[in-house]
Amino acid sequence: MTKPILLTGAAGGLGSWLRPQLLARYGSLISSDVAPITDLLPGETFVQCDLADGVAVERMVAQSSAILHFGGQSIEAPFxxxxxxxxxxxxxxxEAAKLNGIKRIVFASSNHVIGFHETSTKxxxxxxxxxxxxxxxxxxxxENLASLYVDKHGLEIACLRIGTSIPEPKDARHLSTWLAYEDLLSLLEACLSAPKLGFEIIYGASANDRTWWDNSKTKYVTWTPKDNSERFAATLLPNGDQRDQSDIAxxxxxxxxxxQNYDRKD
Structure with a gap:
């Protein structure tokens, strides 16, 4: 790639871990966040940018060859x-990618797009x-905007429905949703290197025995996660799963x- 990859949300938890990994593999990186980054690495450029500022975003995107879009509000918040x-x-x-002729985007979507499916549903x-x-x-x-930009403007966008990407699972739910950092990195590499990307939805979870998600219908990206949360199960659930299965959470x-804020009565 002649221009560097752009990573938005680079000051966040995942972004901070990904920065040196991406630099080691691709040689150069534009790291962007609304929060400052002061510990820049060789080959890394920092652009402080509020993603709500369309002019600033377009100026930043024009410097890149592909985008890993991890920026934004990462937890539930007021609308x-x-x-x-x-x-x-x-x-x-x-929109900035379209205007600058940048085709490939990896969009950090979330498992919370499908959160109100029951855990018994694959x-x-x-x-x-x-x-x-x-x-x-x-x-x-x-995800819907990505579909539009692929169909109407020819962009190539992978939407990653990321589960719980942390160093190791912390509770019973994570045994189903965990995405090991190394598996996340290999997923990003697979999306960037795929000969064709089109519009792709991929569940971002490791090869967990208890997973709720199936990636067999992906069309363009070949990715095989290696880690498995089950190695943490005995520690997290020493007496088996004792949770109340009727609890909304x-x-x-x-x-x-x-x-959170659930108030249905039926």
Missing amino acids: HRVMSANILGTYNVF LDAESVMKPDGFYGVSKAFG VRFQGGPFCS
């Missing part, structure tokens, strides 16, 4: 905060969206995102 960062911000990124790329909050709605918007795949 207007989510709208600015995740809805307007994602539009600005996709999902694939064709499963209906059932967001579990404003954050999930914003990621559903991003247990019953549905989105976990606590589903139970």
